[in-house]
Amino acid sequence: DIVMTQSPDSLAVSLGERATINCKSSQSVLYISNNKNYLGWYQQKPGQPPKLLIYWASIRESGVPDRFSGSGSETDFTLTISSLQAEDVAVYYCQQYSDTPITFGQGTRLEIK
Amino acid sequence: QVQLVQSGAEVKKPGSSVKVSCKASRGTFRDYSFNWVRQAPGQGLEWMGGIIPLFGTVKYAQKFQGRVTITADESPTTAYMELSSLRSDDTAIYYCAGVEGITIFGSFDYWGLGTLVTVSS
Numbered sequence: 001d002i003v004m005t006q007s008p009d010s011l012a013v014s015l016g017e018r019a020t021i022n023c024k025s026s027q028s029v030l031y032i033s034n035n036k037n038y039l040g041w042y043q044q045k046p047g048q049p050p051k052l053l054i055y056w057a058s059i060r061e062s063g064v065p066d067r068f069s070g071s072g073s074e075t076d077f078t079l080t081i082s083s084l085q086a087e088d089v090a091v092y093y094c095q096q097y098s099d100t101p102i103t104f105g106q107g108t109r110l111e112i113k
Numbered sequence: 114q115v116q117l118v119q120s121g122a123e124v125k126k127p128g129s130s131v132k133v134s135c136k137a138s139r140g141t142f143r144d145y146s147f148n149w150v151r152q153a154p155g156q157g158l159e160w161m162g163g164i165i166p167l168f169g170t171v172k173y174a175q176k177f178q179g180r181v182t183i184t185a186d187e188s189p190t191t192a193y194m195e196l197s198s199l200r201s202d203d204t205a206i207y208y209c210a211g212v213e214g215i216t217i218f219g220s221f222d223y224w225g226l227g228t229l230v231t232v233s234s
Contacts (some may be wrong), residue, residue: 040220042158049208049227050158055220093158097218101174102148102160 002026002096006105012113019081021108023094028074031098038098041070041079044107045090053092054079086112115139117209117225124231130197133228135209137190142166146212147192148221149183151205161207163217164192172217199232206230 003026013019029038037057042050052061054070057077067082081088089112094105116138123131135147148163162173166185173181182195192209207228210221 038218042221049224050210050221051224052220052222055222061222095158095221097220100160100163100172100217101176102163102217104158104160107157 001101002029002099002103004094004096004103004105006092006094006108008108009106010109010111012111013081013084014113015086016083017113019084019088019110021079021092021094021110023072023077023079023105025075025077025096029096029098030074037073037077038096039070039072039077040095040097041068042093042095042104043088043090044093050093081110084110084112115145115211115223117211117223119207119209119225119228122229122231124233125199127200127232127234129199130195131199131230132193132195133207133209133230135192135194135225137211140190142185142187142190143215144213145190145223146215146217146219147183147185148210148212148217149181149192149194150208150210150221152208152227153202153205156205161194161196163212165215165217166190166192167215170217196230199230201232204230204232 039057041054044050058070091107120134146165149161185192209225211223212219
């Protein structure tokens with residue numbers, strides 16, 4: 001199984017400041033044949049299902065604010081929120097969908113400092 | 114934007130089975146694949162398995178092999194997840210998640226609101 005490890009487990013950032021969440025996979029999720037990283041980022045607010053933010057590691061889902069961005073390749077990935085807003089308080093998960101079982105990171109809880 | 118409408122909350126006894134449904138608000142059998150993800154109270158996300166309805170292809174997580182059955186109906190486009198031999202640690206919210214296109218290997222574009230399954234004697 002591909003193990004996804006996020007860091008940190010929790011993060012407190014001031015409003016308007018940058019938040020960075022890291023995700024490391026135990027093996028590469030890059031498919032050489034199509035040069036795509038099979039990596040997604042999700043946001044989950046209390047009492048709600050997860051919401052897709054980023055797919056193919058760096059493509060922002062339609063309607064997601066452009067302060068959210070994804071980067072990285074192969075085994076190391078980052079989700080960046082450029083200027084934290086109050087509504088960004090949530091738990092964030094990375095996910096690999098390159099192989100089954102599809103696996104998620106343990107989650108990073110983002111709070112306001 | 115498609116909505117995935119899941120069946121209602123269930124309370125089950127240990128050893129029994131539960132079947133949760135997930136109906137797509139639009140689209141056809143050919144448009145999506147469906148995955149099932151569960152979340153125990155205060156815990157993270159756990160993939161259970163997925164189905165490509167057009168091909169009938171099903172993949173299960175090893176952890177649930179033999180206890181979970183994922184199926185789909187064409188009209189209306191509905192996916193089902195049945196979990197048997199329920200234990201107290203199966204108490205969780207069960208989410209249906211849709212992938213656009215005929216592949217399990219895609220980001221989970223759409224999510225149902227979840228179905229709370231409580232296992233208690």
